[in-house]
Amino acid sequence: MSEKIMSKPPRLQLKGMTKIYPSVIANDSIDMTIAPGEIHAVLGENGAGKSTLMKAIYGVVKPDNGQIVWDGEVVRIQSPAHARKLGIGMVFQHFSLFETLTVTENIALAIDDYKSMETLAARIKEVSEEYGLPLDPGRQVHSLSVGLRQRVEIIRCLLQKPTLLIMDEPTSVLTPQAVRKMFETLRRLAAEGCSILYISHKLDEIMELCHSATIIRAGRVTGIAVPAEETAGSLAKMMIGRELPVCAREKESIDGEKRLVVKNLSKVSSNQFGTELKEVSFSVRGGEILGIAGISGNGQQELLVALSGEHIVADKESIQICGEAAGNLNPDERRNRGLGFVPEERLGRGAVPGMSLTGNAILTAHRQGMVKRGLLDFGKAADFAKQCIRDFTVKCGSKDDPVNSLSGGNIQKYIVGREIQQNPKLLIVSQPTWGVDVGAANMIRQAMIDLRSNGSAVLVVSEELDELFEICDRLVVIAGGRVSPSVNVHETSKEEIGIWMSGMFPGGPAEVEPEGMEAAQNEASHVC
Amino acid sequence: MDFDLFIHILVAAVAAGTPFVFAALGELVTEKSGVLNLGVEGMMLVGAVSGFIVMAKTGSLLAAALCGMVAGGLMAGIFAVLTLTLMANQVASGLALTIFGVGLSAFMGLEYTSIGLPGVPEIHLPFLSDLPVVGQLFFSYNILVYCSLVLFGGVSWFLYKSKTGLLLRGVGESPKSAHALGYNVIGIRYLAVLFGGAMAGLGGTYLSVAYTPMWVEGMVAGRGWVSLALVVFATWRPARVMLGAYLFGAITIAQFHVQGFGVEIPAQLLSMLPYLATIVVLVFISRDQNIIRLNSPASLGITYHPDM
Known part of the structure; x- marks a missing residue:
């Protein structure tokens, strides 16, 4: 297999891809090479710049610098339509489906070469069954489970006969069994010559599925690896820059009184x-x-x-x-x-x-003696906020910063x-x-x-x-x-x-x- | 109530309902793309006065109708630039458009307030129009009424059978998804807004040229607002818009006759009846939450910023 790969130009080559947002450098001169039929992992934490990079390849985001080489030729990908024409398909992390439309209508909006809705529906049925991902073309998307919606996205890509398929965190919505099933489909696609860019932060999946991996941290490439030859620990080290931490806890739980009882709760x-x-x-x-x-x-x-x-x-x-x-x-x-x-x-x-941050602390913590005769004790609230910021290492300028100026992870630490x-x-x-x-x-x-x-x-x-x-x-x-x-x-x-x-x-x-x-x-x- | 009177009310209801058909179907297309244009009243007024002026000067109905549409479209164009290019708030811009339209139409029509027009003749089809009852019910209208029926068929076909219509519905539901698929969300919305404006303008022209062939300041008299309400209460479905428009027309005509019979109800209360009855009926037949959710454009009124 490796010989075959060597003789052809790579399917996709990225050289020095850079994208700068006002507050952050999302991608800092990233290089990457994907061969035909290769399943290539892009591994990184949330916010490492994976999604931005994929959007640049798919023409949704315009990179500030860098070169994309497609099948040996330098291209400027202008739009998703252009990317699709080249043979790039993308399955988004947050689906790009229309809920009130049917499966067929959703797919019709993404492809051009179909004669009528009926022939398209027949084609959807045929292709979806061929890949073991059966779909009912007449169903409206809002009535589908999340797993089935993802299937719609995948079939929509497959109908365009892509030569590169980008999958952004595809398993976050699937059961372990459905993940197995999807891996089979992906391996089969790869065997047919389709390259796959697989984005994830789940180490075990990448070790199981991918031929090679590029690891990204804070917008830069920190490693290139063959996942099968690595351990979860070594991949994690490249991904987060240190050992994977584990939680410590006492084995036995204390057998306390029932604090929450839910009994025969039914609700429309x-x-x-x-x-x-x-x-x-x-x-x-x-x-x-x-x-x-x-x-x-x-x-x-x-x-x-x-x-x-x-x-x-x-x-x-x-x-x-x-x-x-x-x-x-x-x-x-x-x-x-x-x-x-x-x-x-x-x-x-x-x-x-x-x-x-202080104001948001008051919203739920006012019970901690922050209100006296209907008036707020801002000193106490500020102390509460400061302690929370310190204890939970919330990265922020000060307790007076607005919450939406913090990153998602820091907001979560603060709220918890x-x-x-x-x-x-x-x-x-x-x-x-x-x-x-x-x-x-x-x-x-x-x-x-x-x-x-x-x-x-x-x-x-x-x-x-x-x-x-x-x-x-x-x-x-x-x-x-x-x-x-x-x-x-x-x-x-x-x-x-x-x-x-x-x-x-x-x-x-x-x-x-x-x-x-x-x-x-x-x-x-x-x-x- | 005798039969002749009943037929007469039905025929008059169609004539009275036609301005709503034009304006509401136009607004329906606009809203289906996810844009809420509250300026219908203003666009109808400017369309009405423009159509009237052209009709008075040239005597050509075609020129008047075209000019009414262009005028309504220009008004909608202002709205589109504000809300789609400059990303202004749709509600505020729509209200401003109406206020602007009221003033502009009054100014444009200053010299035309005392002129009467001959009106638009009904189309007389040999044999068909002479049929008893059927002839009166179906073949006794002017050309604009038939245009409104063609518009209804066209809009229904466009929205539910054509791919562009599918795309329009998609944009109204999830502009983000449409953008991710590579469609030009803003461009599609521009077209939808302009179409809505042109139809409102045509509805206004029908009023000033055919229904009551004269120009009076503010003569649209709230019909733009009723059209907006019809679209919502008809849950964004063309057939129900038609039903609502004719129902409103029918009750408007019927209450005149009731007043004529000397019934002891204050006229003011009777004049409220069309508004109340139409809304109650439409709310009643469209009360299924699921159908409302499936037909209402999810992104209605929300400014779309493409992320780049």
Whole structure:
């Protein structure tokens, strides 16, 4: 194979690619070479500049400097249409689909050479089945699961017969089983001669799939490697510049009282494209971390707004906080009873973007003696903010900086810190480390573990299985609006949780309402 | 109520509803692309006065209609430059456009307020127009009314059958996705806004040249606002816009007759009836949340900044 690669010009060569934004150098003279049929990993932390580089190749972003050599010829890629004409296809991390249109209509907007909607639909069916990613062309995209939406994106690319396929963090929305399936498709594409640029920060995936890897840190290339010959540790060192940190925790959880009890909670989603909660039951004790695993869009949002009090539920007994029926309480009343809550959206729901760090501290921490006779004690608030910034190493100019001037990871550290510093009896955190770099993620996880060891109850909703297995004592899975029985982390495996995530658990949607489940999504046939 | 009167009301309803058909279908296309143009009233007024002036000077209906469309389109062009190129707020710009249109049309029409026009003759088709009932119901209108029906067919076909229409709906839902696929979001929105302006202008011309053939300051009298409301309450679907427009026309005509019968209801209350009844009916038939979500353009009124 290597001989064949050598005799042809590389499919794509980047020379000195540079992109400078007002506040940051996203790419600093990056070089990269991809051969035909090669699966090439681009590895880096969030914010390392991977996505910017890919967007430059796909013509969405114009680089300030540098050269793109395509099949031996220097090209200036003007637009995504131009990139597609060259044979470059891209599957975006945040999908570029139109929710109210059908699968066929979505794909029709991306390609030109089709006779009619009917022939295109037939072609979609044919190609999707050929690659083992079956799709129903007539479905509207909003009715599809996230995994199926990604499939639409992939098929849309494949119909354009690309010779280079760019995949930006494609596995973040898939179950481990669906990831396997996608790897098969990618290997087959590579065998057919298509080059693949695979962007990820998941080391195990890259070691399994990719032929070669370029590692990027803070906009610069810090290493080129053959992943199969490296260890996760050595790749991580190139990626973050030091050893991969691990969380320390005591093995045994403390068996405290039940701080959160959810009993037969059913709720219709207020969002048309949302998921209906069906008889959700679970509980969290003081001194333990319960994790809720599941692919996004399976009812997490609905569950979280019900728990936080943003939506009030009809049966007040169905949510009990610290032994008190709380289903009818608003967020403020729930916080008064010892709830701490970190939503998934940092700006907007977690913090007011234009307000200072101190101001944002007051929003939830005013219970810590910051209000006297209706007046604010700014000194106390400032002390609280300063302590939070120090303890959680939040990188910022000062406590008076507006929150939206901070990077995503630092905002997250501050919001989580703000809640933990109030020492809540019950902490609910959604996606604690989304878009947070490895070092900061580790710190947030450690802080949650420490809180639990001090006797608080912690509920974590996350899509990252690795994270849940690292910090949780018990796990439940949410799928199709139903929650599985809980299982001790030591008595289960990622494979089992992965199968549960596709709805196949005792009392899960695959058993209770098999006709409603998307057979294509859960890959049932593939797993069993 | 006798049968002849009923037919008469229906025929009059179509004539009264036609300005709404033009303006609302134009605005529907604009909004489907994700742009909210609140300047319909102003564009209709400028279209009305421009069409009237040309009709009075040349006597050519074609020239008047074209000029009305160009005038409405120019007004929309101002709005498009402000909101799409300069990224100004759509709501504020639309309101300003209406206020500007009220003033401009009054100024343009100063010397024309006392002139009457002969109006536009109904098209008489041999045999068809002479049929009892059917002839009156379907073949007794002027050319502009038939144009509005062609417009309805054209807009429906464009939005739901053509690829450009598909793209327009896509842009209205997710300009970001359309941009990522390599489409020119701003260009498409420009065309949609200009089309909306031209149709509002034509609706205005119909009013001043055919429906009540004269120019009176502010003669559009809120029809632009009603058109805007029709688009929303019809949940952005052309067929329901038509239904709403004719319903509004029918109740407007019917309440005149009710007043004529000497019913003991204050005239002011009866004049409210078309607004109230139309909205209630449309809200009632379109109350399905899912259908509203599926048909309303998700990016409506939100300024789009392409990231580069």
